[in-house]
Amino acid sequence: YLHPRDVIHWMADTTSKNGTLILNIPGKPDGTIDSKEIAVLDGITDWMQVNSEAIYSTRPWKVFGEGPNMVSGSFQTDSLSKLGPQDIRFTRNKANTVIYAIVLGWPANVFVVQSLGTGSATDPGRIAHVQMLGTEENLHWKQTTAGLRISLPKQYRPKRDYAAVLKIWLA
Numbered sequence: 019y020l021h022p023r024d025v026i027h028w029m030a031d032t033t034s035k036n037g038t039l040i041l042n043i044p045g046k047p048d049g050t051i052d053s054k055e056i057a058v059l060d061g062i063t064d065w066m067q068v069n070s071e072a073i074y075s076t077r078p079w080k081v082f083g084e085g086p087n088m089v090s091g092s093f094q095t096d097s098l099s100k101l102g103p104q105d106i107r108f109t110r111n112k113a114n115t116v117i118y119a120i121v122l123g124w125p126a127n128v129f130v131v132q133s134l135g136t137g138s139a140t141d142p143g144r145i146a147h148v149q150m151l152g153t154e155e156n157l158h159w160k161q162t163t164a165g166l167r168i169s170l171p172k173q174y175r176p177k178r179d180y181a182a183v184l185k186i187w188l189a
Contacts, residue, residue, distance in 0.1 A: 019054050022061025023180040024098040030120040033073050034082040034107035068152040069183040072118035076109035080140045083107040084133050117186045124179040130165040137163030146189040152176050
């Protein structure tokens, strides 16, 4: 069984590349599923209740991601264990006014998204606002040539910290 974290990371990576993830949950002859499968689905459901807008009805952004574990093409199961909070995957809304940065792990209190810097080759444009899905707390952030520097809320910790999602509005 894959851990729910691994399914979320695989889904974020696949979505960022304009792909679709198909999850197979085999049923018993009577149609029920076992407790381990239920636990996987519960973990995915908890995360999706907060972060689904970064997945549903999104499009790929200019680059699919950044970080030390960039795998182009189809994602390989053995790559899952290498992913962490330095790995980020991007999606965007249809109108291209919002970018979602899906951080594949729970990042440190302060981190930088290099692809969103004013000096980045991705040329993201000026950022107007940044929010972390799941919390109403204001984030401290600053866009520089080196990247988008973000300070996370110190007290906030989600129920499922498989991946943090930043919703970034473009000006």
